[in-house]
Amino acid sequence: MNVAASPARPAVATPLDHPAARVLIGRHRLRWWETLPWLAAVGLYFAFPAYLGFGTELLVAILFALALDLALGYAGIITLGHAAFFGTGAYTVGLLAFWGIWTEPISSLVLAGVAAGVVGLLSGLVLLRTRGLTLLMLTICTMALLEQAANMAHDYTGGFDGLPSLPIAPVFGVFEFSPLYDNTQYVYALIVLLICFLLVRTLVYSPFGQSLTGIRENLLRMHAVGSPVRRRLVICYTISAALAGIAGGLWAQTNAYVNLSTFDLDRAATVLIVLILGGYGRLYGAFVGAVAYLALEHFLARIYPTAWQLGLGLLLVLIALFARNGILGLGEALWRRYGGKRAAS
Amino acid sequence: MDFAADFAGIFLGGLAAGTVLFIVSVGLSVTMGLMGFVNLAHGAFAMFGGYVIVLAMNRAHFGFAAALAVGFVATAALSVLLERLLYRRLYRAGELDQVLFTIGLIFIFIAGITIVVGPEGQTLELPPALGGQLNLGFMQYRTYSIFLIVVGFLIVIGIWLVFERTRIGAQIRATVDNRRMAESLGINVDRLFTITFAFGSGMAAIGGGLGAEFLGLDPQYALKYLVYFLIAVSVGGLGSVVGVYYASLLIGVLDFTLKLYLPKGGTIFIYALTILLLLWRPQGLLGRKET
Numbered sequence: 001m002n003v004a005a006s007p008a009r010p011a012v013a014t015p016l017d018h019p020a021a022r023v024l025i026g027r028h029r030l031r032w033w034e035t036l037p038w039l040a041a042v043g044l045y046f047a048f049p050a051y052l053g054f055g056t057e058l059l060v061a062i063l064f065a066l067a068l069d070l071a072l073g074y075a076g077i078i079t080l081g082h083a084a085f086f087g088t089g090a091y092t093v094g095l096l097a098f099w100g101i102w103t104e105p106i107s108s109l110v111l112a113g114v115a116a117g118v119v120g121l122l123s124g125l126v127l128l129r130t131r132g133l134t135l136l137m138l139t140i141c142t143m144a145l146l147e148q149a150a151n152m153a154h155d156y157t158g159g160f161d162g163l164p165s166l167p168i169a170p171v172f173g174v175f176e177f178s179p180l181y182d183n184t185q186y187v188y189a190l191i192v193l194l195i196c197f198l199l200v201r202t203l204v205y206s207p208f209g210q211s212l213t214g215i216r217e218n219l220l221r222m223h224a225v226g227s228p229v230r231r232r233l234v235i236c237y238t239i240s241a242a243l244a245g246i247a248g249g250l251w252a253q254t255n256a257y258v259n260l261s262t263f264d265l266d267r268a269a270t271v272l273i274v275l276i277l278g279g280y281g282r283l284y285g286a287f288v289g290a291v292a293y294l295a296l297e298h299f300l301a302r303i304y305p306t307a308w309q310l311g312l313g314l315l316l317v318l319i320a321l322f323a324r325n326g327i328l329g330l331g332e333a334l335w336r337r338y339g340g341k342r343a344a345s
Numbered sequence: 346m347d348f349a350a351d352f353a354g355i356f357l358g359g360l361a362a363g364t365v366l367f368i369v370s371v372g373l374s375v376t377m378g379l380m381g382f383v384n385l386a387h388g389a390f391a392m393f394g395g396y397v398i399v400l401a402m403n404r405a406h407f408g409f410a411a412a413l414a415v416g417f418v419a420t421a422a423l424s425v426l427l428e429r430l431l432y433r434r435l436y437r438a439g440e441l442d443q444v445l446f447t448i449g450l451i452f453i454f455i456a457g458i459t460i461v462v463g464p465e466g467q468t469l470e471l472p473p474a475l476g477g478q479l480n481l482g483f484m485q486y487r488t489y490s491i492f493l494i495v496v497g498f499l500i501v502i503g504i505w506l507v508f509e510r511t512r513i514g515a516q517i518r519a520t521v522d523n524r525r526m527a528e529s530l531g532i533n534v535d536r537l538f539t540i541t542f543a544f545g546s547g548m549a550a551i552g553g554g555l556g557a558e559f560l561g562l563d564p565q566y567a568l569k570y571l572v573y574f575l576i577a578v579s580v581g582g583l584g585s586v587v588g589v590y591y592a593s594l595l596i597g598v599l600d601f602t603l604k605l606y607l608p609k610g611g612t613i614f615i616y617a618l619t620i621l622l623l624l625w626r627p628q629g630l631l632g633r634k635e636t
Binding site for chain 2 (some may be wrong): 003020071078080085126129130132133134136137138141142144145148149151152159193227265266269272273276281307309312314315316317319320321325
């Protein structure tokens with residue numbers, strides 16, 4: 001079946017009628033189940049007001065994992081240093097608030113995103129020339145470098161202890177961040193996450209997002225078809241860094257403090273685990289992974305920290321060996337095997 | 346004169362620390378060079394070996410040398426087991442899966458040691474012969490540090506001789522240079538890898554034991570020093586023994602000097618240097634493989 005949209009074939013009216021175009025547009029369409037996570041998030045607000053602090057933590061983790069998904073899941077940039085941007089965002093908010101320069105939360109978040117984006121752009125320009133182990137090492141070193149820089153400037157950043165009790169102005173001058181009740185923080189974080197999610201969703205289904213997937217799947221071929229590979233990767237890395245910075249800024253605002261742990265290898269490894277656990281390169285993996293990881297951690301780690309670590313280790317080994325696409329991947333495989341036929345008929 | 350003595354002291358201390366770093370990392374460099382496997386759990390083998398050595402001395406009252414031998418054998422055996430059962434399934438997998446798998450192994454090692462031995466740090470009692478001070482002619486210095494520097498030098502010469510003068514060394518060099526060509530020439534890369542993996546893990550165990558006296562030994566060891574092992578390997582060059590030796594000594598001396606003169610955040614220069622060097626030579630100082 002020749003479907004080339006040439007002028008000699010009037011049957012195909014516009015390029016949008018091309019079957020490939022229809023598939024791509026169809027992918028972008030909202031599906032009914034995509035509302036479920038948001039309904040669950042709103043439900044949590046009314047059903048379990050005691051867990052809103054935990055819920056806020058969860059939303060920040062989802063946003064951070066979503067940022068990583070863009071770089072790692074879609075563009076295939078293997079990084080263990082994404083906390084570099086999380087920390088940059090957190091310290092941007094923290095420094096501005098602590099020294100009384102700027103405490104308005106929304107514009108602070110934007111600044112956090114811009115600062116992290118600039119760091120991402122500058123480091124991406126040099127780092128993304130390399131691949132494999134060298135790239136992995138360079139991302140780790142960049143993160144460690146920023147962590148030590150924050151440690152060194154302890155007159156401004158508080159060094160290892162960080163900056164406590166940050167003053168954050170009320171959102172729109174009305175909704176105050178209360179240290180006792182997390183209602184404002186939760187709703188605020190949820191709205192930020194929704195906006196960022198819509199941005200990422202639009203991005204990955206755009207032609208730009210398609211080219212990122214192409215780079216991940218077959219680098220040589222993307223070079224061959226003339227795609228500006230490095231520029232695309234740098235742009236993607238910058239956007240991902242900016243989103244991670246917003247997640248970091250959100251973390252600093254909702255916790256009202258910032259410390260060196262935001263730059264930790266631990267944090268970078270955790271967000272990677274969250275994303276892989278849920279399933280990378282599939283948008284909702286960040287949601288599933290963060291819920292699964294944080295729920296387990298919240299209820300298990302406080303009681304049996306060692307057993308939690310052992311279980312987490314075993315889980316990672318099993319995922320790497322048998323379930324490379326995470327929980328969502330497993331779900332998809334089961335669906336294809338047992339439920340797929342019914343759906344297709 | 347006082348400054349010179351100070352500096353010589355720091356320099357020797359740095360060399361001793363760098364030597365330990367080399368002994369731990371050399372196996373990682375060779376196995377990564379052979380298979381391109383990103384093995385973040387290498388530090389966990391060093392930790393496991395360190396525990397075997399310290400416990401053999403403290404609880405079973407082994408001598409220092411005997412404990413080192415036990416640690417080497419036990420860790421090499423464990424690594425062969427893990428390599429045959431698990432690692433080999435991931436040789437053809439992507440880096441991401443290898444990273445995840447080895448992070449998982451680190452967690453298992455940390456939790457396992459916390460459960461079996463306990464979360465507290467272990468201390469290594471040096472034999473009396475290594476505990477004192479040694480007269481170097483121009484100054485007094487810790488015997489143990491001098492011992493470490495000498496041992497490290499002997500090890501690098503030993504490994505260099507094996508690499509350059511034996512059949513298996515030639516096979517390793519050939520495989521690091523071009524694995525496909527080596528395989529088509531009939532070199533059994535699988536077996537070669539198992540042997541080097543076992544040997545490298547055993548060396549890591551010895552490094553863990555030798556370094557326990559000043560690096561400490563607690564369940565977080567595997568994560569705490571991971572970045573240093575990786576820097577030593579990537580700066581030195583994958584598959585290059587001499588490169589890793591130079592890189593380790595350089596890092597050891599720099600780290601010692603910076604920690605003394607700039608206690609807060611002085612290590613920033615190590616990371617900055619690593620980034621610059623890797624941008625200049627992605628394959629490391631003496632790495633052969635084009636990446």
